[in-house]
Amino acid sequence: MALNISSPADFHVHLRQGSFSELITPHVRKGGFHLAYVMPNLKPPITTTDQALKYKADLQKIDSDVEYLMTLYLSPDLTPEEIRKASAAGIVGVKSYPRGVTTNSDGGIESYEAYYPVFEAMQEVDMVLNLHGEVPSDTKTNIHVLNAEVQFLPHLFKLHHAFPRLRIVLEHATTRAAIEAVKSCGPTVACTITAHHLALVVDDWAGQSWNFCKPVAKYPDDREALRSVIKEGHPRFFLGSDSAPHPPHTKSTSTPTHACAAGIYTSPILLPLVADLLHSFGALQNLVGFVSDFGRSFYRRPARDGKTVQLRKIEGGYLVEERYIQGQDELVPFWAGKRLNWKIVES
Numbered sequence: 001m002a003l004n005i006s007s008p009a010d011f012h013v014h015l016r017q018g019s020f021s022e023l024i025t026p027h028v029r030k031g032g033f034h035l036a037y038v039m040p041n042l043k044p045p046i047t048t049t050d051q052a053l054k055y056k057a058d059l060q061k062i063d064s065d066v067e068y069l070m071t072l073y074l075s076p077d078l079t080p081e082e083i084r085k086a087s088a089a090g091i092v093g094v095k096s097y098p099r100g101v102t103t104n105s106d107g108g109i110e111s112y113e114a115y116y117p118v119f120e121a122m123q124e125v126d127m128v129l130n131l132h133g134e135v136p137s138d139t140k141t142n143i144h145v146l147n148a149e150v151q152f153l154p155h156l157f158k159l160h161h162a163f164p165r166l167r168i169v170l171e172h173a174t175t176r177a178a179i180e181a182v183k184s185c186g187p188t189v190a191c192t193i194t195a196h197h198l199a200l201v202v203d204d205w206a207g208q209s210w211n212f213c214k215p216v217a218k219y220p221d222d223r224e225a226l227r228s229v230i231k232e233g234h235p236r237f238f239l240g241s242d243s244a245p246h247p248p249h250t251k252s253t254s255t256p257t258h259a260c261a262a263g264i265y266t267s268p269i270l271l272p273l274v275a276d277l278l279h280s281f282g283a284l285q286n287l288v289g290f291v292s293d294f295g296r297s298f299y300r301r302p303a304r305d306g307k308t309v310q311l312r313k314i315e316g317g318y319l320v321e322e323r324y325i326q327g328q329d330e331l332v333p334f335w336a337g338k339r340l341n342w343k344i345v346e347s
């Protein structure tokens, strides 16, 4: 059995910087993808057009066969003038991180109102606002990793109401409440879903640091809602892998005082993994919509750019590589040592 997937696109990926970037950027194509929507949370974050263009050139030097769509990091430094400059230079979106919630997000948001002039300019030039939809944990107000996304949803509604023409993507949704919230919004609001959140539930990361990411995987009923919306073929829900590599020593909790980094690395196995997962819950017929057509349509990218990837079902499956090593850098992918049933035969 074979499947032909036209123009797969990953609408949320972390490609890091330096030698780490050299190891992981080629994994975008290895995983079956030719379009990468690139996150700006570098050190320092990408806050200007010039920085974004320089970063894009660095990525192109590593692999020129991928289309990189660039983003800026929402911060108080960002001005309406910079938005117009960025848009004219082909930068597609602005990513908002809640302060301190995720990797390199110390400079993220606390309240959105200060950014309304920036959002106004984005709406005008038709840039996309990408939201990491979690509020920071706070024991005083009972906000924690399990309800941080649900507590964020009023911000989504408020932004959508204030800027109805602004295209907004709620990134890496993990809850039934988030799926329902996005569905209830107008056509300018979409949502990405990762591969790992289609696989994991809360039990899988409690006690297993390699499955730990932000937002954390939620309850089985939440995972069911993510799967259902894909089964339904809803056009405003599409793949954004949030593939986020970290060196193994930061992922494992080798001492009692060392907390593990949040992030799951799926890039090198992404398309076969998504095919396996969709197959497992009866949604394989919507694979092309989920990994290509729906996201491309929302982001106004050509639906078919000529690159087709073929997947073949392997009898008995095959094992995912345990690690990738290049020079001093080393990485362990999601699903390491486990079996996948779909394999890329042509790309």
Ligand SMILES: [Zn+2]
Residues within 6 Å of the ligand: 012, 014, 039, 242, 244
């Ligand atoms: Zn991310």
